[in-house]
Amino acid sequence: MKRQLSAFTLVAAVAVGPVSAFAQVPVRPVQPGQPAQPAPVAAPQPRSAAPAHVAVVDVGYIFKNHARFKAEMDKMKDQVMAAENALKAEQERIKGLMDQLKGYNPGTPEYRKFEGEVAKAQGDFSVNAQLQKKDFMDREAKVYLQVYSEIERAVSQFARDHGIAVVHRFDGDPVDASDRNRILGSITKPIVYYDPQIDITPDILKMLNGASVAAQPPAAQPRR
Numbered sequence: 136m137k138r139q140l141s142a143f144t145l146v147a148a149v150a151v152g153p154v155s156a157f158a159q160v161p162v163r164p165v166q167p168g169q170p171a172q173p174a175p176v177a178a179p180q181p182r183s184a185a186p187a188h189v190a191v192v193d194v195g196y197i198f199k200n201h202a203r204f205k206a207e208m209d210k211m212k213d214q215v216m217a218a219e220n221a222l223k224a225e226q227e228r229i230k231g232l233m234d235q236l237k238g239y240n241p242g243t244p245e246y247r248k249f250e251g252e253v254a255k256a257q258g259d260f261s262v263n264a265q266l267q268k269k270d271f272m273d274r275e276a277k278v279y280l281q282v283y284s285e286i287e288r289a290v291s292q293f294a295r296d297h298g299i300a301v302v303h304r305f306d307g308d309p310v311d312a313s314d315r316n317r318i319l320g321s322i323t324k325p326i327v328y329y330d331p332q333i334d335i336t337p338d339i340l341k342m343l344n345g346a347s348v349a350a351q352p353p354a355a356q357p358r359r
Contacts (some may be wrong), residue, residue, distance in 0.1 A: 188299045191329050193307040197286055202344045204282045212274060218267050222260070229256045277308045282343075289342045293335060305329065307336070 198204055228357045232253045239246035290302050303326055 159263075174319055188297070188333075189301050189303065190294070190299045190333045190335045191303045191305045191326065192286075192290055192336070192339055194304050196281075196307055196336055197242065197340050197343065198279075198282065200340055200344075201282055207278045208275075211271065211278070215271055218271070222264055222267070224259055225256075225263075229253065229260060232256060276280060285343055286339065289339045290335070293342065302335070303329075307334070 226326070232249075236246070236249050236253055239249055294302055305326045306320070306324060310319075311317045
């Protein structure tokens, strides 16, 4: 008897689904003289199909053709050029000071004083050059991070809208037979073949150049 009761309970649980769903189904009251009617069984809710499609995206190509990224890089390139010209001018000035130092007799107070000025100018030049280099590298990294975050948001949005479960990164540039690094990179690339129809790079680039993604807040990252 216990075995039959357990089996009946299992079948009933599978048929009616969760208890909360069953409790929400109204039961018609039994009229006197009428046999009790079984409660209607709630129809099981269909499970939504999980995304199963796969796509690829060429991140390097997007960076090369991202309008705002290219504008930022061109702007920074001009600033780097101006800073280099200023450093070259300062370097020429220090070189002139060193030439003037040769006109003093070594060991004299005038020589030592002027030698200190030259040493200070050289030290300041070295420090300024390093600080400017670090500043430009930090700014460049921030631009890369900002654009890559936009790429991630665009890919996530496109994948959700089109039922894509996984997006792989790939390099679509042709292999240069004269470039050893490119040859070795093509050999070790994770994707050997892909159907061009799953390449969403043009779609992502269109979204990014349309500036619809840049204005969106960063998407919350899932807990790992």
